[in-house]
Amino acid sequence: MxxxxxxxxxxxSLTPFYQSxxxxxxxNLTGKGNITYETSDIETPPVDPxxxxxxxxxxxxxxxxxxxxxxDMIPAFHFGxxxxxxxxxxxxxxxxxxxxxxxxxxxYIQITDNRGTLDxxxxxxxxxTPFESQKDKTKILKGAVLxxxxxxxxxxxxxxxxxxxxxxxxxxxxxxxxxxIAKAEQGKGAGTWVIPFGSTGEVEGQEKTLSPLLNADxxxxxxxxxxxxxxxxxxxxxxxxxxxIQKDPVKYKTVLTWTLSELS
Numbered sequence: 184m185x186x187x188x189x190x191x192x193x194x195x196s197l198t199p200f201y202q203s204x205x206x207x208x209x210x211n212l213t214g215k216g217n218i219t220y221e222t223s224d225i226e227t228p229p230v231d232p233x234x235x236x237x238x239x240x241x242x243x244x245x246x247x248x249x250x251x252x253x254x255d256m257i258p259a260f261h262f263g264x265x266x267x268x269x270x271x272x273x274x275x276x277x278x279x280x281x282x283x284x285x286x287x288x289x290x291y292i293q294i295t296d297n298r299g300t301l302d303x304x305x306x307x308x309x310x311x312t313p314f315e316s317q318k319d320k321t322k323i324l325k326g327a328v329l330x331x332x333x334x335x336x337x338x339x340x341x342x343x344x345x346x347x348x349x350x351x352x353x354x355x356x357x358x359x360x361x362x363x364i365a366k367a368e369q370g371k372g373a374g375t376w377v378i379p380f381g382s383t384g385e386v387e388g389q390e391k392t393l394s395p396l397l398n399a400d401x402x403x404x405x406x407x408x409x410x411x412x413x414x415x416x417x418x419x420x421x422x423x424x425x426x427x428i429q430k431d432p433v434k435y436k437t438v439l440t441w442t443l444s445e446l447s
Contacts (some may be wrong), residue, residue: 220274223297224249230377232279232291233386235337240282242392242409248443252304255293255375257441262395262422263414270426276414277379279362280406287393287415289333289381292364294374294443303446304346304364306378310355314422314435326425330354333381333392333419334364340374348378361442369446381419392419 192376229245231237245258260347261277310329316322329398334353335343342411346367384391394406396414403413424430 275416278417278422280409289379291379311438316433
């Protein structure tokens with residue numbers, strides 16, 4: 184699964200405080216001081232979507248962009264290996280795991296706006312291709328629909344600068360169509376923001392969407408790519424596959440394009 188992205192950050196420079204004497208025998212001194220802020224495109228590392236003050240290590244399977252307005256993290260989405268079924272099925276995505284001691288979290292994207300203009304931005308996503316076999320593109324999951332739900336915003340920035348997210352579930356039932364995810368009006372959205380899809384249930388006001396993946400014996404299934412951490416499923420992102428369509432024992436993939444744009 185591939186993705187396309189773009190985003191940003193900021194740095195600070197200080198000039199020294201100084202004093203000037205009006206006369207050698209002056210009893211009162213006047214002082215001057217100033218500070219200059221400069222835009223910066225220094226990389227912002229991924230943060231914990233439920234505790235954004237904490238930097239995390241999601242491994243290497245994510246993409247990012249550079250610039251003053253950018254995506255810091257766009258993850259890949261995995262739905263795992265499934266048995267072929269003639270029934271309509273809904274599969275939940277594997278939740279985000281980390282290489283450090285951070286537990287499983289809802290899948291999320293991360294955005295930084297360090298332009299310093301407060302001009303606003305918006306995020307959308309588009310499915311470029313159907314779910315298809317990479318070896319034989321005639322093998323397609325016809326009618327498969329990817330959906331995003333339970334999206335919310337988190338940041339260390341003030342609440343009154345918070346962008347808005349789509350409240351309803353986003354069902355991507357048209358390949359090639361663009362679906363809005365979030366929008367920061369003018370005056371909002373500066374700094375770093377995460378948009379999680381779902382929650383562990385540990386954040387006030389957010390519905391729990393994560394549950395452990397268990398094998399037939401009721402034991403946790405682990406992921407060797409993340410130091411054998413237990414896999415969790417996240418119902419915040421799901422894939423619907425009709426039962427009546429042809430399914431072959433192959434890996435199906437799609438391409439998502441994420442767009443972060445300035446408000447016009």
